[in-house]
Amino acid sequence: MRARTYGNLPSELNAFVGRGAELAEAARLLERGRLVTVTGVGGVGKTRFALRAAHAVQERYCDGARLADLSAVRDPELLELALAGALGLTDHTTRPLRTVLAEHLAGQELLLVLDGFEQLVEPCAGLVRELLLRAPGLRVLAAGRRPLLLDGEQLFPLPPLARDEAVELLAARAAAAAPGFAVTRENERTVAEVCARLDGIPLALELAAGRLRALSVEQVLVRLEDRFQLLTGGARGGPERHRTLRTAVGWSHELCTPQERLLWARLSVFAGRFDLDAAEYVCGGPDLPSDAVLDVLAELLAQSLLVREETPAGLRYRMLDTVRAYGAGWLAAQGDADRLRRRHRDWYMGLATWCELDWFSPRQQEVAALVDAELPNLRLALEHCLDDPQEAHLGQYLAGTLWFYWAGCGRLTEGRHWLERSLECGADHEGSRLKALWVLGYVAALQGDAVASLSALHECRDGAARSGSRVATAYAVHRMGCLALVSDDMERARELLGAALVQYREIGELNSNVLMCQVELAMALAFQGDMPEALRLCHEVREICEDRGERWSRAYALYVLGYAALTAGELREARSLLAECVTINHAFHDLLGLVLAIELLALVTVAEGHPAEAAVLQGGAEPVWGSVGLQLFGSGYFNAPRLACEEQAGEALGAQRYAALAREGRGLGLDALVARALDGPPRRSSPLPAPRVGGAPTSGKPAGSREGSRRA
16 A cells, blocks of 8 residues: 655645635535636635645545646746646656656546646646546646636636635734734724625735734725725725725735835736845836835735745745736836846846856755746746847857756756757857757757757757867767767767866866766776776765765766675675765756666665565666656666666565565655665675676566566
């Protein structure tokens, strides 16, 4: 039986008020059908309600519940990437991502919460339909202003809060904004009238509560009455609910100071979350000095126009979609939208440049978390560049600069999307184009697409020769050597990687790419049996990494050192080296490095006398290969540890027992597999002779099961 997981639903930051009957009905609908869509006007609380409903029923699903927030996605081509990210799914292959998603979900019992899909309703409907057809254990709870219009969809129109619940919400939020506020016998009728005038719409109520810091509830009611009459031509009848929300948001806007209105409009250029530094740069100017942004932002936060969130990358702010749309309208009316978008683009280009430099430092982990947090804004900056032919070269620069994220943090598919799109623009800025080409060649090589990789790298090398760019030449030669390495052409790999390393040293280049070149050369040497030189190169890389605090390249050096220790029969040393390698690669979501290290660790486990545990680890590695691609594209050298482990463990256990244990391993999630690999086997049994894993590719047969015989 699989262990239960609980997904990625965010915790609630304040009390959820009311909706008991609606939550019960949503739970019943999810029992009866597989697609439930919560609809309603903006501000009625669809997102909060859907999350609350998902929290309440997630224990029904073995794989828990996961939230996919699509509100910052504008390009339909990024829809599947955004959903894969929400599912924690990394795929290094060239397979269609829709196929990858369907295969990933096919064996799961999961509740998927889709939020903010209105701008992509048609492509989203097509994707949801296919996933529901191919994943029988999947349930979808969608929240949006429009239905998906799919067969079997159950609509749940979310009404505004009932009178008593509306009063309770206003009182709770007002007490948080203005300590000491309470509903009393003296003000209860006025509070109820405010709630009635706002039609019980939660966002409108929360905005009104934020005003009770400075106004009495009677003053709030008077101002609302005035605004309603202005909007409805003096009519006393109840306005439509969308007009109610517009009234509440517009009223909040009127009560803002000129600087608060200005910042509100300018903040609308951000996609999703942003931090204070970004807000100060993008939104600051002569009419709103950068050093004044914090105070103004704090006022918007106090008025519930912004939300404060803690993320792995630190404190972030977010504007609700309805509030953001209102601000964007004002920004467009001011004629300042294009200038603000350019400032937004410039900030995130600068951020990417800084992150690339800081990747070669002790802050690698923080850089990875930062780019993760800023990905919606980086995507927006890329779109802005590539939509304008005059700025396409900036898109090439940005896509190329993020190489460390595409290659080092498991984002190959998205990286290739942006790189190919940027190169299709035909921008003629030589430096940006050459960098985008070698990065594309690198990404395609890691995906196993040798044709696309060679095409990009040859174009880069030829262009570098014409322009005299020694840097681009070195990178092109390096990545050709990397492609030769994974293609089992060790002699060619040794020649190219050695030449690239000489070129790097001649031009004074030293970064994570250069260290990886040295490690890849060490791999080629180790596979050819030149272990002393391979060890020398990797020890040098390890020393540089320790000096610079670099971890990503260090992990690959540890892999080679672990390989050498295993070959020499130094099992304890091999386990220690590979355990650190697994830890680092898992932290960076580098699935290729991770699965190679786990398979080598499984072979160490066999040699330690624990074939059963090795079979579990080997089985657990198989689904990871499904995301990386066929076992390193058919490489006999890189596959040798896997085949040796299958052969030795299979002989010790027998075919049936091996197959059962490997099946157990395939049922582990990635986190559980990593934890098991790091825990190590129980301290018993006698070690076996050190396996032979060096030299030419083995032709050993995998043991036991049909699943175990599937290899490139």
